Amino acid sequence: MSAEVTALSAPQTRTRPGVNWRKAGSWLWSGTLLLILAFLVIYPIAVLLLGALTNANPVVEGFRGFDLSITNFTDVLANPNVHLALANSLLVCAGGTAVAVLIGLTFSWVVVRTDTPWKGLIAATSMLPLFVPPLVAGVAWAILASPKTGLINTFMAAMGLSWRIDVYSMTGMIIVFGMYYAPYIYMFTASALRNMDPALEEAAEISGAGSLRTLMTVTFPLIAPAILSGTLLSFVVMLGIYGIPAVLGTPGNIPVLTTYIFKLTAWSPPLYATAAAVSVLLMVVTGALVWLQQWLLSGRSYTTVAGKAFRPRSLRLGPWRFLTLGLALLYLLVVVVLPTLALVVAAFRKFLFIRDLPALFDGRQYGLQHFERLFANPLALRSIANTMEVGLITAVIGGVLAFALGYTIHRTTVVGRRALDIISTLPVAIPGLVIGVAYLWAWIGLPGGLYGTIWILALAFIARFLPDTIKALSTSMLQIHRELEEASWICGRGLLGTLRSIVLPLARPGVIAAMTLLFILAIRELGSSLFLYTSQTMVMAVLLLDYYEGGNLGITAAFSLVQTVLLGVLISLAHLASRSAAAPADVGIGRAG
Amino acid sequence: MAPLGMFRHLAKAAVAFTVAVSAATGAAQAQEPNFGPPELIEAARKEGRMVFYTAGFTEVEQEVIAAFNKRFPFVKVEMVRASGGQLITRIKTEAAAGKLIADVIDHSDRGLMLEMADLFQDYAPPNAADYLPDSHPSPKIWPRITLGWVIAYNDALVKDPPKTWMDLTKPEYGNAQIGQVIAPSGGTTWTRTMFERQVLGEDYWQKQAATKPRLYPSGAPLADALVRGEVTIAPSLYNIVYSKKRDGAPIGIVFPPEGIPVNPYADAIPKTAANPNAAKLFLNWCLSEEGQAFMIKQFGNLTSLKKPPILPEGFDPKVAKVWLPEFSQYEKLRNTWVEDWNKIYGYRQ
Amino acid sequence: MSTELRVEHLRKVFATGKPAVDDVSFRIEAGEIVVLLGPSGCGKTTTLRCVAGLEHPTAGSISIGGRVVSAPEQGILVSPRQRNVGMVFQSYAVWPHMTVRQNVAYPLRHRKVSRGEMDRKVGGALELVGLSDYAERPVVALSGGQMQRVALARSIVYEPQLLLLDEPLSNLDAKLRLRLRDDLRRIIKETGVTALYVTHDQAEAVVLGDRIGVMRDGKLLQLATPHEIYNRPADMFVANFTGASNLLSGRTVGQDGAFGIVEVATGERMSVVLPAGMGPGSPVKIAVRPENIRLGAGLEGTPNRFRARVAAQHYHGLQTVYDLAVLGGRLEAIELGTDLRNVVGSEIEVELPPALCWAYPGGEEPLGGAASAAAETLA
Incomplete structure (x- = not known):
């Protein structure tokens, strides 16, 4: 290596403008981003709030009819139908989220932490429902499990069973929501589990805790931030979904906020100001939840991956692994296979009138029409x-x-x-x-x-x-x-x-x-x-x-x-x-x- | 704009719009159809395209466009479809921003279209005089589509179908066998519920609601539920069930003798239309006997022509008369009555 | 290539709380290795990151080879990439999407280096760290120690003016750590680069550093050669942190030549090294390293000979740790050798060489915090 190099003093003259340049660059950058967001987010939301406050179409009325009033809000808040829709929304989404957490968490644990066979398949299955548009999911489940002629019910009638499923119900919607939004939970928890040092679990087991106890007292609490994030996100997303409650909730006369808002905009004449006011209500609920999440998670860190790492650990389930595999296959059947079959039947069949099971297999009824x-x-x-x-x-x-x-x-x-x-x-x-x-x-x-x-x-x-x-x-x-x-x-x-x-x-x-x-x-x-x-x-x-x-x-x-x-x-x-x-x-x- | 008094007068007569059997069938196509002067057709050819805003069904309107193009292949019709309220919002916003793209607007709600009459230019089809005055509330607005209500049932499941509107109140059809479209779903359903209360009796809703019908947001999902047997009987728009029946679905249709409530759509051409000649040609064709006959035959529409070119299959005007609401009442009663309906049917809006 | 580093009155205050670095000044000569040693949270890593340019100091100046790279008062802040320094991170920070060669060649890629010279330099650096055979492997296929060697090669391949090492060995297992520790000094010395090294491990510090700076609570307590740190610790914390874990309380009573005389609780007197300016009657604490206590009868007439009882013994194989009851307190003493020479309960003589007994002003400052921090680190 060469000897000392005499330091140049030249860079010093460069540094001063460098600092200012840096500061200016930082302002310019965040200013540009803020401008983009102002255009994409703030301006439309401001227009929406204006709509909710003025009872007018801001474009049609312009800004001259600018008499702000909160009557829309007070009307909306006093309207028992809004209360009902809100209550239904919260109930359906809470129930759906609970189901989603159960499913998502189970499968993320099964995939990441157990030696269940065919894990790749299970991992793929766990994400599949995300690709199904809610309207399609709703339609598929209406075909499968409508109370009188749903294919499942037809099948059970043919088997001589008296049990029937009614998807046009609160429970039905909760389960369908839960199945289709489980991927949100899965996404968050699987990566958190993957990044968790298994030594933490091993330590618990060494301390004498059983597998289940370890799961409940160490694993899940450790990934609690991820569970919470996933839970709130899926809840918030469900709140905004129209397709599923539109298809399943309306025949059962169970209005939720989104279907309510849709009706407000679809009726003639449309009640946009009211719809906007109801939306603001929805925004408040969502905003409160997001805030709650950030508050709960403040101070908890997500940073996980460093150069330091660990070998992933698989829990040996023994014969139980066939139970977990069975659960996964059942999930695959219920969330992917059955709805797809229902769509296939509906898509290729002339009419969906299926009197009984043999009628389902009547080939003359099928075609490409x-x-x-x-x-x-x-x-x-x-x-x-x-x-x-x-x-x-x-x-x-x-x-x-x-x-x-x-x-x-x-x-x-x-x-x-x-x-x-x-x-x-x-x-x-x-x-x-x-x-x-x-x-x-x-x-x-x-x-x-x-x-x-x-x-x-x-x-x-x-x-x-x-x-x-x-x-x-x-x-x-x-x-x-x-x-x-x-x-x-x-x-x-x-x-x-x-x-x-x-x-x-x-x-x-x-x-x-x-x-x-x-x-x-x-x-x-x-x-x-x-x-x-x-x-x-x-x-x-x-x-x-x-x-x-x-x-x-x-x-x-x-x-x-x-x-x-x-x-x-x-x-x-x-x-x-x-x-x-x-x-x-x-x-x-x-x-x- | 014609004074409303005239409508009231005409409507009281009622019922006004009786379809004459005699004129019905054969002799309709005597003279060469008139779709407008040659200059118009030439100008439309130059424009070559037009934008069509509609609250109708996508599939149906695509077929209408295809039929129109059989005669006038040089006009490309681009369609924007939205449900009633959304279409109105879009039209108003676009118009206010000076960006109304539509050359023809087609909407199921005459009342809302009338409110926007200032947006529209003067237009009348060549056969304007053949239309029932009551079917269009302004000389700028024309009923391209006319739809009527019937009772439909799943004939594979219902052995003893109802014959009349009053039959729908019978307890034997109770327990969610009947499906109903909610009254606030739009002008078409409002027309039917208005008919029920004005013609069938003040207490008809109570009696009908007592059978605990299943409620649907709009006619199409209800018709679908009917085909699948999810409900077995439903007041339905004839055009919706007609096409399914024609294709072989297990559907029976009854034209109840108390009357067939009909709702004429409202079609108009905005002043700002970029392709006014193509727009006129398109409406001229739709409103012509040829266009109306096509829609009657193909989709199960009715018509607001005084003399229908053909009759819908199974429709005997001697037995069932069509009923057109009196326009001012249609507007005035709407909000309070729909609220009453919601209460009676336990529909929470 | 190597050059001096000068840090003057460096201060870094984060958004909340007390300063992380508080008026730290030191100078590293060209080609010298200085180790900053201290418990976690003492400010050593922050100091290093300020030198690297990864943290922006609140006040003070840093100059590398005479070029001021950071002086907030004058608005000078040179970005890390313009400082021409190399850095080895605690987490290795080798890029997992590259091979060993790609990692090491990375810093040269945007410097004006010809193809052949790049190959030569990368080859040289890899040879220096002993990874020549691994050049084409993806780094993720290496062990932790090898990854850290890659990081080291990457940091010296462009012959930086100054090499910064942030606890580079702390993620490695013990055996590997020892080996790499010795290699590190050899490699650094071979390149001749000036190095600033941060660690909490005193053994590492002693082996690696030409000089050691002990830090605590953002302050640099002592910067001296390892010998001086071990034999003339500047204060109680330094003494304690570097392993002088035995403490005796007493009071100065006089002077005996170079040494001060301290009377302990039992009334016995001992000679100790006393800081200047401590008059008689001051309360003091005396720190003694277990390794510096001599057991058994020694030469007659030497000072600081006391009777002690063996309270417990801990046999470590190559050495034995004795718990001694002496001077009214407990002292730990370590005797090398595999033999167990003293039985529990026996009375023996011990000698505490005065030059290795360091007294510091005591009483006003309880040892709690510092001692436990030191103990923690030692553990």
Whole structure:
């Protein structure tokens, strides 16, 4: 090595402007992000609040009829129907969440911590329901378990059993909700379990605790933050779901807030001010829950992965592993196989009138007529193309934006990152149907012809799913130990160089997963699409609702199947992409010390 | 705009709109159909496209467009479909922002369309005089679609179907066998519930509600439940059950003798239409005898033409007369009566 | 390549609470290895991160090779990447998505280095850390010790002015730690780089450091050679933290040449090293390392000979730890050798060499916090 190098004094003159530049850059960056969020989130919400306060369509009335009043709120709060819908919503979502926690937690534990066979299959199954649009789930379960002619009930009648299932009930909705939102719990808890040092459990067992006791006193409390996050997220998401209660709740006359809001907007004349006021109520409930979650989790850390790591541990279940496998297969049957079969039957059968079991297997009743009619409609193909386009735009731009926000919020010290954090969580609280109107009101007047293009849909989806995407990204980002970045800075690489060569490659599986999630959410999204699509930009979710409202269950089921298959193919591709990307990083987490 | 008094007068006569059997069947297509002057057709050809906002069903309207294109293949019709309230919100917002894209607006609620009459340009089809005055509340607004209510039942499950509206109050059809669309679902259902109370009696709702019908948010899911046997009897729009029956679904249809409540839609052309000629041509065709006959035959619509070009299958105007609500009452009674209905049917809105 | 580091009046206050680093000043000569030693939370890592540029100091200045890299009062803050320092992290921080070679070559990739020279430098660095055969492996296939060697190679491959090491051995198991500890000093010395090393392990500090700085509560208590730290600890905390775990209370009574005379509770008197300026009658605490107590009859006439009773013994194989009741208190003494020479209950003579008995002002400062922190670290 060479001898001492005489230090240059030149850099000192560079450093002073460097500091200011740095500060200016940080302001500029957070200012840009804030501006984007102002456009995507704050402005539409302000318009919505204005709508709730004025009894007017802000675009139609302009700002001259600006007499604010809270009568909408007082009316809404005094309305017993709202009370009922709110109570039902809370009950259904609480029940659904409980079921979801039970299912999600069980399977995440089974997959991560036991030696149950076919774990890969179970892991995949546990995520599958996420891909099913709620309306499709509702329709499938209506076909399966409507009280008189549901296929399950027909089957049981044929078996001579007197037991019947009625999915048009509170219990029915709770169970369907629970089954379809269990993946949210699974996602959160599985990664937390994976990142938990098994030594902690071993210590408990050494101290004399049995497996179950260890689970209850050590494992679950340790991942409690993850359970709580998943629980609240699934609760909040359920609160905003329209499809399932629309199909299952209405025949049973069980209104919930979303179906109530939908009715308010669908009736002629529409009662938007009231709908907006009810939505604000929903926002308050959601906001309180989010706040509660942050309060409960304050001070608890999620950072888990470092260079230090451990071998994953599998609990040897012995013969019990066939019980867990059985449970998993049952779940697969109930959540995936049966609904898919129901859709297949409905899609290929001329009519869904099935008098008894033999009628179900009457081959003359089956044919391709629904698919023929579906594809004879030029809108079907256009909607598929549009949906793919809007999904892709949403996933890419939304993913990039969410990454920028997540990184800024969690990994930098720039000014205003708390504000960014709070603003970007706001959209989770607003049901799609209402935010759709807000976007329409907010953005239709913008110059440049945003309205009527695919971009207005994409922007709405990006804004609407910002919280979900940031959440998904942050978990994977927080797992990248800070020192991995610092090492790169020390090595002389700048912020951008480090992002490109260290952070992005390591976060890639997480980024791809988040983009996939965003893509799925965008494809499923109905509520906000309803107001923003035009003749040129019809999307699948809207067309599906049209078919459903048109009363043709066969063609609805056929289209649902097409959509499901399409999603399945795309997700498998994304999964393959992220798997190949994830491989080295996973190993890195798997073993080191 | 025509004075409302005239409607009231005409409507009292009632019932007004009787379908004459004599004119019905054969001789409809005597002269060459008139879809407008050649200049209009030429101008429409130049425009080549139009945007159609509708509250109708996607599938049905796609077929209408296809039939229209058989005659005029050079006009590409782009459709935006939304349910009633959502469509109104969208139209109002777009209009206020100066971005109303629609060339033709089609809505099930005449009242709401009338409120927006200022948005629309003057338009009348060539056969304007053939339409019942009561079926369109403004000279700018025309009933492209006319729908009527019937009783439908699952004929594989119901051996002794109801014959009249009054039969639906019988206890033997109780216990959730009957399905009902909720009164607040829109103008069409409101027309039927209004008919029930005005024609069938003040206490009809109470008696009918006593059979504990299952309630549905709109007609289509109800018709579907009927096919599946989830409910077995339902007051239904004829067009919804007609197509299912035609395709072989186990459905029986009764035209009750007390009357067939009908709801004419409202169609108009906005002043801002970018393709007004294509819009006019499209409406001209829809409102022509050819268009109306197509919709009657294909979808089970009725018509607001004084002389229907054809009659729906199974519909005998001698037995069942159509009933058109008196327009001012249709507007005035609506809110209070729908509230009464909600209370009586235990529907919590 | 190596150069001096100068830290002056460094202060770092985080959003809440007392300063993490409080007026710390020191200077490291070119090519010297300085180890900052102290219990967790003493501010040693914060100091290191300030030098690296990963933390922004509140006040004070840091200059590397005469170039000021941080002086908040003058608005100077050079970003980490422009400081030309190398750093080895506690968590290794090797990038799991790269091979060994890619990790080590990373710092060179954006420097203007020709292909051949890069290969040469990477090869040299890998050879230095003994990983030449592992160059093409993915780093995740390595053991912890090997990962840390990769991190070390990565931090020296671009011949930085200054090498920073943040508890690099603490995640390794004991055996590996010993081996890598010796290797580390050899490698650092071979490259000749100036190094600042942070640890809580005194043994590591002694082996690695040319000088050791002991820190506590954000303050640098003593910066000296290992010999001086062990033989002339500046205060009670340093003495205790470096293993002088025996404590006796007493009161100064006079002076005997270079040594002070202290009377303990039993009235016995002993000669000790006394800090300057302590008049007679001051309460003091005397710290003695267990290793410095001599057992058995020694030469007649040497000072500080006392009768002790063996209260307990703990046989460690190569050494034996005795609990001695002496001077009205308990002292631990360690005797090397596999032989057990004293039985429990027997009376023996012990000698406490005056130069190795250090008295510090006592009484006003109870030893609770510092002693327990030290004990914890020693454990």
